[in-house]
Amino acid sequence: MLKIVVVGNGMVGHHYVxxxxxxxxxxxxxxxxxxxxxxxxxxxxxxxxxxxTPEDLALTTQEHYRELGVEAHFxxxxxSIDRDKKTVSTVNGKQFAYDKLVxxxxxxxxxxxxKGNDHESCxxxxxxxxxxxxQAQAQGSKVGVVVxxxxxxxxxxxxxxxxxxxxxVVEFAPGLMGVQLDAGGSAMLRRKIEALDVxxxxxxxxxxxxxxxDGDSRLIMRFADGSSLTTDMIVFSAGIRPFDQLARDxxxxxxxxxxxxxxxxCKTSDNNIFAIGECALFDGRIFGLVAPGYRMAEVxxxxxxxxSTTFQxxxxxxxxxxxxxxxxxxxxxxxxxxxxxxxxxSDERIDVYKRLIVSADGKNLxxxxxxxxxxxxxxxxxxxLNGIALPTDPQTxxxxxxxxxxxxxxxxxxxxxxxxxxxxxxxKGDIVTAMDAGYCSLGEVKAETAASTGCGGCAALxxxxxxxxxxxxxxxxxxxxxxxFNLTRQEMFHIIKVESIKSFAELIEKHGSGRGCxxxxxxxxxxxxxxxxxxxxxxxxxxxxxxxxxxxxxxxxNGTYSIVPRIAGGEITPDxxxxxxxxxxxxxxxxxxxxxxxxxxxxxxxxxxPAIWQELIEAGFETGHAYGKALRTVKSCVGSTxxxxxxxxxxxxxxxxxxxxKGLRSPHKLKSAVSGCTRECAEAQSKDFGVIATxxxxxxxxxxxxxxxxxxxxxxxxxxxxxxxxxxxxxFLMFYVRTADRLQRTSVWMSxxxxxxEYLQQVIIEDSLGIGAELEEQMNNIVDTYQCxxxxxxxxxxxxxxFRQFVNSKAEDRDIIFVEERGQPRPxxxxxxxxxxxxxx
Amino acid sequence: xxxxxxxxxxxxxxxCGQSDLIPNSGICAAVGDQQIAIFFLPDETPQVYxxxxxxxxxxxxxxxxxxxxxxxxxxxxxxxxxxxxFDLITGECLEDHQVSVATYSVTLLANQVQLSL
Numbered sequence: 037m038l039k040i041v042v043v044g045n046g047m048v049g050h051h052y053v054x055x056x057x058x059x060x061x062x063x064x065x066x067x068x069x070x071x072x073x074x075x076x077x078x079x080x081x082x083x084x085x086x087x088x089t090p091e092d093l094a095l096t097t098q099e100h101y102r103e104l105g106v107e108a109h110f111x112x113x114x115x116s117i118d119r120d121k122k123t124v125s126t127v128n129g130k131q132f133a134y135d136k137l138v139x140x141x142x143x144x145x146x147x148x149x150x151k152g153n154d155h156e157s158c159x160x161x162x163x164x165x166x167x168x169x170x171q172a173q174a175q176g177s178k179v180g181v182v183v184x185x186x187x188x189x190x191x192x193x194x195x196x197x198x199x200x201x202x203x204x205v206v207e208f209a210p211g212l213m214g215v216q217l218d219a220g221g222s223a224m225l226r227r228k229i230e231a232l233d234v235x236x237x238x239x240x241x242x243x244x245x246x247x248x249x250d251g252d253s254r255l256i257m258r259f260a261d262g263s264s265l266t267t268d269m270i271v272f273s274a275g276i277r278p279f280d281q282l283a284r285d286x287x288x289x290x291x292x293x294x295x296x297x298x299x300x301x302c303k304t305s306d307n308n309i310f311a312i313g314e315c316a317l318f319d320g321r322i323f324g325l326v327a328p329g330y331r332m333a334e335v336x337x338x339x340x341x342x343x344s345t346t347f348q349x350x351x352x353x354x355x356x357x358x359x360x361x362x363x364x365x366x367x368x369x370x371x372x373x374x375x376x377x378x379x380x381x382s383d384e385r386i387d388v389y390k391r392l393i394v395s396a397d398g399k400n401l402x403x404x405x406x407x408x409x410x411x412x413x414x415x416x417x418x419x420x421l422n423g424i425a426l427p428t429d430p431q432t433x434x435x436x437x438x439x440x441x442x443x444x445x446x447x448x449x450x451x452x453x454x455x456x457x458x459x460x461x462x463x464k465g466d467i468v469t470a471m472d473a474g475y476c477s478l479g480e481v482k483a484e485t486a487a488s489t490g491c492g493g494c495a496a497l498x499x500x501x502x503x504x505x506x507x508x509x510x511x512x513x514x515x516x517x518x519x520x521f522n523l524t525r526q527e528m529f530h531i532i533k534v535e536s537i538k539s540f541a542e543l544i545e546k547h548g549s550g551r552g553c554x555x556x557x558x559x560x561x562x563x564x565x566x567x568x569x570x571x572x573x574x575x576x577x578x579x580x581x582x583x584x585x586x587x588x589x590x591x592x593x594n595g596t597y598s599i600v601p602r603i604a605g606g607e608i609t610p611d612x613x614x615x616x617x618x619x620x621x622x623x624x625x626x627x628x629x630x631x632x633x634x635x636x637x638x639x640x641x642x643x644x645x646p647a648i649w650q651e652l653i654e655a656g657f658e659t660g661h662a663y664g665k666a667l668r669t670v671k672s673c674v675g676s677t678x679x680x681x682x683x684x685x686x687x688x689x690x691x692x693x694x695x696x697x698k699g700l701r702s703p704h705k706l707k708s709a710v711s712g713c714t715r716e717c718a719e720a721q722s723k724d725f726g727v728i729a730t731x732x733x734x735x736x737x738x739x740x741x742x743x744x745x746x747x748x749x750x751x752x753x754x755x756x757x758x759x760x761x762x763x764x765x766x767x768f769l770m771f772y773v774r775t776a777d778r779l780q781r782t783s784v785w786m787s788x789x790x791x792x793x794e795y796l797q798q799v800i801i802e803d804s805l806g807i808g809a810e811l812e813e814q815m816n817n818i819v820d821t822y823q824c825x826x827x828x829x830x831x832x833x834x835x836x837x838x839f840r841q842f843v844n845s846k847a848e849d850r851d852i853i854f855v856e857e858r859g860q861p862r863p864x865x866x867x868x869x870x871x872x873x874x875x876x877x
Numbered sequence: 878x879x880x881x882x883x884x885x886x887x888x889x890x891x892x893c894g895q896s897d898l899i900p901n902s903g904i905c906a907a908v909g910d911q912q913i914a915i916f917f918l919p920d921e922t923p924q925v926y927x928x929x930x931x932x933x934x935x936x937x938x939x940x941x942x943x944x945x946x947x948x949x950x951x952x953x954x955x956x957x958x959x960x961x962x963f964d965l966i967t968g969e970c971l972e973d974h975q976v977s978v979a980t981y982s983v984t985l986l987a988n989q990v991q992l993s994l
Binding site: 557558575578585594642 | 891892897899900901902904905906907910912915918920931935936937938939942943944945947948949950952955957958960
């Protein structure tokens, strides 16, 4: 059997073993690691000081290797290679024969040749043992200096800071992270790091390190410019050098400045010896990141199988968090290519710096620098790696969204070859293939492709691709809403309207099959309500409603309900406030103010709902439709009546709007707000439709929302008078109700309309479809037939029968148990519930 | 508890009248400490179905308040909490075969719903 010996068990050496084991090559693998422990995650090394244990950082174990059939020796480094006999010998005198030898010896920290660098308080930062030493030295230290202001140096500074020391960074070059950042980015990074109380000293050449004879601190560093710095310990983290001594000793070809020379197959000058990772020199370069190291491991492993691949160099773009600061660097950060054009955006208020380097013709992204905000990194990297043509105004890619910035590159726009996860080299095509094979959830895709299981930097992008694929598949395969109707919501709406269908039974008989389900029934109920506005608890409709609609309240996790009376515009009298308090007290309800300027009463048992509402209605409240896919609230600021800045009466307008559209059933919930001036205190731009007062009237915004994917609303029309404002909102809402899909918020609906905002403006303002009058009439019809569902319900004894916990008993549901927290009731946890029930039994 | 009521003789317990039922929806009846969800589907044969009211996934007494319908021809109720489907005849949870609820034998006789134990 082929004997393979792997020297070194760092991240790359370990990856090689895993690749080989997975490739099912007939071979005996021996791993020899100089450190006492098997491979661990060096990328996240600094987390050791924020609580991660060596076990957390471990990538494998001795047992795991045993299961793979791999012979592993740790804590015994290889001392020499005999290429003629094809053997390696270890420091402890063991000898291993090989057919193929893989050198994954990695690198060692570069310690500048400064007199005094061998003091016992001078340390390096590379291995878990080094961290143990740093931790030991930090005991009894007050000040720590890190020599090196590059990526590794700042990682190390984070570690020193986490140990609670006054932290200094000393850098020879004029700026931090000079390799990855341009001068502007470097300056912003410095600003941010100094704000974190890390002292930065640049352009400092250390000449000598001396024991400090007379001070509190142990050491004194003297610099070439005559200045000095006292400290208790020094950690060198000023770069790496390839660990190539073994190769030199056996006369393998090495580079002038170190590194074992390899070809595209990762072979050294000896056909039977491979070198991978940071000890290898490819095309005159050392690749000091884990992703290229993994690529080399895969290439080297593939040489022993059938499908050999080649190493072509690697992209060194990187995104990371240094001392909590987001830093991203793509391609040529310095703009060294002839004719390259740079765009720079800098906001010192929030300490964000972004720079784009674009080719002379403006078509390609050559590089980018991001400091303080890496949210554009994924999009920019895709432009860079895939040579995607830039938009006409590339600066929009880094401008804030509200300043005209372009939206992120959609998942659909990426080519199949686009690399999504660079740690595991997963392309968009790989993800699509996995989904074709039936691995469709995000979790399954991750497990199947390994995407996003390395540094995790691509998690957001991966999710958007999976979502996008799911959406497009959903549409391709089947637009049907469920197994009972081969219709979209829009089609169902059309049919119900045109054929004047008045019940679900009629609908399913004519256009569906089976008996319906929890998807099509509430959808049909919502459309029937939007079109005919019948009372939702009529016998023919009651079985169609979600429990929230049936009981006109919101079910909570323990089966009780919450109640939100309408408080239009957030305006409420003291008397009504008192009633809410009294009712909550009487029925032992938990009370909380909602984001929509209302008061939510939680924990009502189903049998108490009518009595609670009886009291609320007597006090003048009506239902708030918080349970329905319907208009919820119209939030308002106090407006010109009170506010020194208000230019219109926003409360009156909010009241009018809320009272006009209350109860309107829609494809999803609808929220609105009215602000009395441009200060926008009511946050109208985060609503489905928002109104902001101007000197001359009202500006209308549409398509905003908060929640998981917040979106700013778009300005739809300006300086409207009251009448026109309402006319446009009537048309907008009714057009949405008619054409949107089930559970589609206005923002998604609008962006899915061909022509988007402009089209919507044509339909509503210019009445391009000639349906304006019809939409208004339909809305008027709904406004005219409004009824408070709770009022209708409590007036009908037949309907109240539904609100019994038990049809045959007055008992209460004994499984609903509350405990007190912060002076209010809350549902007992499952453990508390079981304990309390056991005690009462 | 139901088990305490169990005897060798089949036992008939009247639960409610037909007018207490809600067409194409559910209600809940108590038998001792046990909560039983009863569904009235006037167009099916039989017309009444009974399962535990306790949702073993959501851990609350809510199944009577779910929407009834069918999935691949099986009569089901969807839990109002997390939307798992429970087969009205077998009690099986369609999303997780490890989970099921008890089913009960009920009949609608002379405008009365009766439980047979």
